[in-house]
Amino acid sequence: MGDHLLEVNNLKTHFRTERGKVTAVDGISFHVDRGEVLAIVGESGCGKSVTAQSILRLFEEKGVTSYDGEINFEGKNLLKISDSEMRKIRGNDISMIFQDPLSSLNPVFTIGDQIMEPIMLHQKLSKKEAYERAIEMLKLIGIPAPEQRVHEYPHQISGGMRQRVMIAIALACQPKLLIADEPTTALDVTIQSQILELIDSLRQKLDMGIMLITHDLGVVAQHCTRVAVMYLGEVVEEGDVESLFENPLHPYTQGLISSIPQLFGNRNKKLSIIKGMVPSLNEIPKGCRFAPRCPFADAKCMNEKPELETLDHNKRIKCWHHQTIKGAVSNAT
Amino acid sequence: MEVAVEKRRELSDFRRDINRERRRLFVRRFFSNKLTVTGSVIILLTLLVTLLGPLLSSYTPYEMVVTSRLKAPSADHLFGTDNLGRDLFARVVYGARASMGVGLSVAIITSVLGMIIGLYSAYYKVLDHVLMRICDGLMAFPAILLAIALMAALGTKIDNVIIALAAVFTPYVARVVRSAALVVREQTYIEAMKAQGASSMRIIWGHIAPNTLSPLIVYSTFIFADAIIIEAGLSFLGVGVPAPDPSWGNILFDGKLVIFNAWWMTFFPGVAIILSVLGLNLFGDGLRDLLDPHTNHAKK
Numbered sequence: 001m002g003d004h005l006l007e008v009n010n011l012k013t014h015f016r017t018e019r020g021k022v023t024a025v026d027g028i029s030f031h032v033d034r035g036e037v038l039a040i041v042g043e044s045g046c047g048k049s050v051t052a053q054s055i056l057r058l059f060e061e062k063g064v065t066s067y068d069g070e071i072n073f074e075g076k077n078l079l080k081i082s083d084s085e086m087r088k089i090r091g092n093d094i095s096m097i098f099q100d101p102l103s104s105l106n107p108v109f110t111i112g113d114q115i116m117e118p119i120m121l122h123q124k125l126s127k128k129e130a131y132e133r134a135i136e137m138l139k140l141i142g143i144p145a146p147e148q149r150v151h152e153y154p155h156q157i158s159g160g161m162r163q164r165v166m167i168a169i170a171l172a173c174q175p176k177l178l179i180a181d182e183p184t185t186a187l188d189v190t191i192q193s194q195i196l197e198l199i200d201s202l203r204q205k206l207d208m209g210i211m212l213i214t215h216d217l218g219v220v221a222q223h224c225t226r227v228a229v230m231y232l233g234e235v236v237e238e239g240d241v242e243s244l245f246e247n248p249l250h251p252y253t254q255g256l257i258s259s260i261p262q263l264f265g266n267r268n269k270k271l272s273i274i275k276g277m278v279p280s281l282n283e284i285p286k287g288c289r290f291a292p293r294c295p296f297a298d299a300k301c302m303n304e305k306p307e308l309e310t311l312d313h314n315k316r317i318k319c320w321h322h323q324t325i326k327g328a329v330s331n332a333t
Numbered sequence: 334m335e336v337a338v339e340k341r342r343e344l345s346d347f348r349r350d351i352n353r354e355r356r357r358l359f360v361r362r363f364f365s366n367k368l369t370v371t372g373s374v375i376i377l378l379t380l381l382v383t384l385l386g387p388l389l390s391s392y393t394p395y396e397m398v399v400t401s402r403l404k405a406p407s408a409d410h411l412f413g414t415d416n417l418g419r420d421l422f423a424r425v426v427y428g429a430r431a432s433m434g435v436g437l438s439v440a441i442i443t444s445v446l447g448m449i450i451g452l453y454s455a456y457y458k459v460l461d462h463v464l465m466r467i468c469d470g471l472m473a474f475p476a477i478l479l480a481i482a483l484m485a486a487l488g489t490k491i492d493n494v495i496i497a498l499a500a501v502f503t504p505y506v507a508r509v510v511r512s513a514a515l516v517v518r519e520q521t522y523i524e525a526m527k528a529q530g531a532s533s534m535r536i537i538w539g540h541i542a543p544n545t546l547s548p549l550i551v552y553s554t555f556i557f558a559d560a561i562i563i564e565a566g567l568s569f570l571g572v573g574v575p576a577p578d579p580s581w582g583n584i585l586f587d588g589k590l591v592i593f594n595a596w597w598m599t600f601f602p603g604v605a606i607i608l609s610v611l612g613l614n615l616f617g618d619g620l621r622d623l624l625d626p627h628t629n630h631a632k633k
Contacts, residue, residue: 056528061458084532091529098528103521108543118529151351169529 004031005074005209006055006094006177012068013047013054022281024050026233027069029308032177032209037200039220039241040213041256042230045278048213049099051230052179055211056090073177092122095170096179100186101163105154111138111165112150119172137168141198160191167199174206181213196223217260221245226314229253232278232289235308239315249315249322251294288320296321362623369619375612379605383429392420394427394579403595413597415587424579425601431568431580432561432609435494439560440553442499447506448549452537454507455514465511468504476501476559477566484572491574494567498560509552513545547624554617558610565606581606 013025025047032038040048050059057078059065071078073094078086098104105114115134119125125133131150138146141164154162163183170178180199184192200223203210212224220227221241228238229252237250248254255274276293285291291301300320308318364370382389392410398418406413412421450468454461471479483497517523518541526536561581567573568582576583581602588598 058524058527087530087532089530090527091531096525096528098521098525100521104525106520106522106526106540106544108546117526117531121530121535147347148351151348166525169525 004072005034006032006211007072008051008055008070009072010069011051011054011071013050013059014066014068015059016064016066019282024233024281025054028228028230028233028235030228030235030238032211034176034209035203035207036226037203037210037212037224039224039227040211040230041215041217041220041227043215043278046230047233048230049181050233052096052181052211052213055179056094056096057086088122091118091170091175092173093175094177094179095173095175097163097166097170097181097183099182101159101166102186104166105162107154110151110153111157115150115165115168115172118169122173133172134168137172138165140171140202141165141168142194143168160187160195163187163191163195164198167195167202171202171206175208177209177211178203179211179213182215183212184214184216184219192219199223217245217256229256232284233281234289234318235316236290236318237316240313243313243315249311249317250290250319251296252290288318296324359623363619366619366622368615369623372612372615372617372619375608376616379429379433379609379612382426383433386426386430389426390420390423392423394419394424395577396420403591403598405595406597412601413595415584415598416591416595421584421597421601424584425581425605428579428581428584428602429605429609431491431574431578432564432582432606435491435498435564436557436561436609436613438495439498439502440557442495443502443506443556444549444553446499446503448510448542448545450503450507451510451545452514452542455511455518456533456537456541461511464507468507471500471504472508477563480563480567481570481572484567489572489575491578494564494573497567498563501563502556502560506549506552506556509548510545513548514541517541517544551617551621551624554613554620558613558617561606561610561613565602 008031009029010027011025011029012023012027015022015024028047028051030038030040040051042048053059054067055071055073055078057067060083067079069079073089078089081089105111112131112134115137116127116130119130119133120127123130134150135146138149143149143161143164149157154165157165163186167183178199183199184195187195196219199210202208212219214220224241226238226240227244228235229244229250230236231252237244237248237253244253245257248257252274255272258272259274261271274293279285279289279292285302286305287303288294288297288301288306291297294301298321304320306318306320308316309322310316396419398414400418401410401414402418403416404410404414404418406421410420410422412425415421415424450464454464474482480497480501483500484493487493487497523536523540526540531539564573564580565582565585568580569586571583571586573582574580584602585599588595588602592599
């Protein structure tokens with residue numbers, strides 16, 4: 001197990017709020033290998049983005065945020081190293097693409113300046129070399145007339161273009177791990193697939209590991225190798241893309257998958273929904289966290305916390321009834 | 334090799350063209366606003382008079398001629414003479430040095446100090462509490478009262494006027510910078526910079542500071558104007574620029590005693606104060622329109 005690019009063990013991220021301590025990410029474990037794409041899916045507010053930002057230790061306000069567990073990146077525990085060591089890793093070994101391309105670029109600098117920034121910071125290149133590298137990056141991500149574009153400001157280019165620039169910034173130092181936090185949510189569908197294709201081809205070229213955070217299961221099916229499903233700060237199911245889509249074991253995963261609209265099928269059939277809302281982090285259920293919304297829940301689910309079990313084929317699941325549920329679903333269909 | 338050289342030349346051409354285009358646009362927008370242009374012309378003239386002062390007048394501001402006291406404006410004495418027979422034109426022109434000098438120095442010093450205090454208190458929460466309470470304390474006093482108290486403590490000297498006014502106005506500038514920086518601090522691009530491995534120093538000075546520049550520049554022109562008024566007030570009250578040296582404030586004070594028989598002694602320094610403050614305020618308003626993208630869109 002020691003040879004993964006990134007290995008997260010029992011990570012917990014706590015925030016101190018006015019209403020007491022809140023654990024946004026509660027003991028999650030997963031790993032990412034070189035050249036693979038791990039998808040993290042789940043509803044809004046389930047802790048996907050917090051997980052991503054915890055890996056880079058972006059919450060650093062003392063007394064407000066605290067971390068537990070281990071984040072091993074190439075054998076180093078990122079939670080133990082000093083701030084300056086962490087800064088050397090950020091942007092150089094691990095990069096991140098943020099959700100919102102419209103506000104992720106500084107309005108007072110040209111896009112060229114912003115691509116050059118991490119290059120000059122980490123690679124110790126001269127300004128001229130960094131400039132050439134920036135043009136190279138813009139070419140790589142398919143921006144026409146890069147010599148002209150480097151001098152433009154973020155407000156002069158479109159949203160899709162800005163997201164490309166964000167990718168160029170993230171990839172400028174050829175990171176080993178790319179964390180993409182819903183990189184396509186703000187974009188329209190055609191640009192979406194272009195961006196994902198681009199990330200995918202760059203992954204092959206640079207042999208990066210990618211952690212893709214999304215709630216778009218279509219994207220997951222197309223681009224990812226493995227999936228971890230998160231619910232309320234926990235990983236509830238993890239497995240290969242094929243097995244997860246064909247044979248979802250956790251009732252939450254089943255709910256997610258059956259709520260995707262089908263292109264070919266009975267149009268009059270209503271889309272199934274997962275009833276209820278994600279509970280607030282202040283009132284976490286005592287037993288299984290999904291129990292209040294789960295159609296299969298019984299007394300045991302309400303009172304006892306299930307553990308993450310490892311099944312064959314690298315599949316992991318956190319549910320008391322996955323054996324029986326599996327049968328129930330295959331009988332029903 | 335040659336192709337590469339050729340290409341590089343083209344690149345620098347590109348950059349030059351783009352920059353030239355940007356400058357042209359800026360200049361055109363600047364001149365499309367008549368008030369801004371009026372304001373900057375007034376300021377330029379005032380600065381010119383301040384710098385060329387000695388060349389404009391054949392009299393010195395200190396030379397007393399007892400026989401020609403309180404003479405009305407004439408070809409010989411353009412603005413007339415004061416109660417000690419000194420040429421008023423020379424005194425107003427030399428007074429511009431004190432007023433504009435104090436105003437400009439105060440604007441620069443408060444900008445620098447206010448920027449440092451504002452940026453750091455926006456970035457570090459603990460520091461914020463300490464620095465902002467100090468600022469609150471200073472801002473609790475009316476500006477002119479605090480300035481008088483400080484002058485009383487420091488002693489009347491032109492350097493001390495600058496120090497006192499800088500102390501009075503810095504909290505206001507710090508507040509403006511801080512509020513701009515607080516907005517910028519929460520933007521995704523600052524977090525993105527952090528995710529790229531930038532240090533706190535780099536984030537504060539390289540990325541937050543440039544985003545607070547435009548409100549700072551605009552505000553500092555108003556500080557410039559306010560400083561001129563307060564300096565005149567201090568000199569008028571006798572705690573500003575000390576007596577033999579001319580300043581618009583102390584000329585006004587001298588003129589106050591003879592306001593009914595020598596109107597020119599209050600009129601000319603008064604007009605000088607009004608013009609320079611008006612010019613600065615017009616300029617500041619225009620700059621705000623020019624630098625704030627929201628008002629620009631509204632205009633189009």
